[in-house]
Amino acid sequence: METEGALRRLKTVEGHLRGVIRMVEEDAYCIDVIRQIQAVEAALNKVSAKILEEHLNSCVITAVQGNDKKERERVLKEITEVFEMSTKV
Amino acid sequence: METEGALRRLKTVEGHLRGVIRMVEEDAYCIDVIRQIQAVEAALNKVSAKILEEHLNSCVITAVQGNDKKERERVLKEITEVFEMSTKV
Amino acid sequence: METEGALRRLKTVEGHLRGVIRMVEEDAYCIDVIRQIQAVEAALNKVSAKILEEHLNSCVITAVQGNDKKERERVLKEITEVFEMSTKV
Amino acid sequence: METEGALRRLKTVEGHLRGVIRMVEEDAYCIDVIRQIQAVEAALNKVSAKILEEHLNSCVITAVQGNDKKERERVLKEITEVFEMSTKV
Numbered sequence: 001m002e003t004e005g006a007l008r009r010l011k012t013v014e015g016h017l018r019g020v021i022r023m024v025e026e027d028a029y030c031i032d033v034i035r036q037i038q039a040v041e042a043a044l045n046k047v048s049a050k051i052l053e054e055h056l057n058s059c060v061i062t063a064v065q066g067n068d069k070k071e072r073e074r075v076l077k078e079i080t081e082v083f084e085m086s087t088k089v
Numbered sequence: 090m091e092t093e094g095a096l097r098r099l100k101t102v103e104g105h106l107r108g109v110i111r112m113v114e115e116d117a118y119c120i121d122v123i124r125q126i127q128a129v130e131a132a133l134n135k136v137s138a139k140i141l142e143e144h145l146n147s148c149v150i151t152a153v154q155g156n157d158k159k160e161r162e163r164v165l166k167e168i169t170e171v172f173e174m175s176t177k178v
Numbered sequence: 179m180e181t182e183g184a185l186r187r188l189k190t191v192e193g194h195l196r197g198v199i200r201m202v203e204e205d206a207y208c209i210d211v212i213r214q215i216q217a218v219e220a221a222l223n224k225v226s227a228k229i230l231e232e233h234l235n236s237c238v239i240t241a242v243q244g245n246d247k248k249e250r251e252r253v254l255k256e257i258t259e260v261f262e263m264s265t266k267v
Numbered sequence: 268m269e270t271e272g273a274l275r276r277l278k279t280v281e282g283h284l285r286g287v288i289r290m291v292e293e294d295a296y297c298i299d300v301i302r303q304i305q306a307v308e309a310a311l312n313k314v315s316a317k318i319l320e321e322h323l324n325s326c327v328i329t330a331v332q333g334n335d336k337k338e339r340e341r342v343l344k345e346i347t348e349v350f351e352m353s354t355k356v
Contacts, residue, residue: 044311133218177355178355239339251288
């Protein structure tokens, strides 16, 4: 995985989440807290999409071009699984 | 695309949606209507996942194993795009 | 429920969904079908939001201003439930 | 806002997110990272639902039972807004 980009993004999200915790500690307005939580989730969705993109362009290409049918099936099945889960969170 | 399965599922969803329309015509309770709309969406998510699964096991394998680099990139980019969109709907 | 608006919107979605079914029958490209399904879902989300808005401005106001504590609790609990479900579909 | 519950939950999510960051630092498998990010999002959805529930049972009741029509409208509009956003993240 191209670690740098994902790491940087996740640390930004961590800072954002810490900001949300501070809001709750300072008794911020509920709806403002919910909105910030939703912003954190939108940022996490972007990180996931980036990681998936890199995964497709590395592991998936290797597996699909390789000779191991089982491995190819496994790798493709995982894509469907994270796609399906992404519609649920 | 393995057309039969997707078609059958989509027609079931269409029947479900027509049921929701009838509920609104008969002035059903708002929350019950919203719950049925959410059930329709959950069913649509499953159809999408099925179609993606077949797509990965046909077009994507062909493109990734093929010699056209542009085509391979296009096909993999689309996967990321529908994944990213799936987090938004 | 303000029936007219919701009905009109749902019938538009039904037409959209029928278009998706036609795409599958005509063997359209998988990714295009998935994108159209996602567009249908986005439209359904808007219908749900509209119905919830009307519900809040009618039933919820009545229940919260009324004297029946049980009814008030029930009505507010439903809001949380459809909110929670909305994050899952 | 009933601060304790939300705070505790958010701090648990923060710990979870820090675990995801560690996974990336240790070069974990992409799909495992995506799955953990999705688990973090599911946890955040639950926190939001809890905060909304408390908000409905406090601020919303006060506003809807109060005499300020503008305030009542504002409070109800916010509910629809976070509901609509929840379908997008």
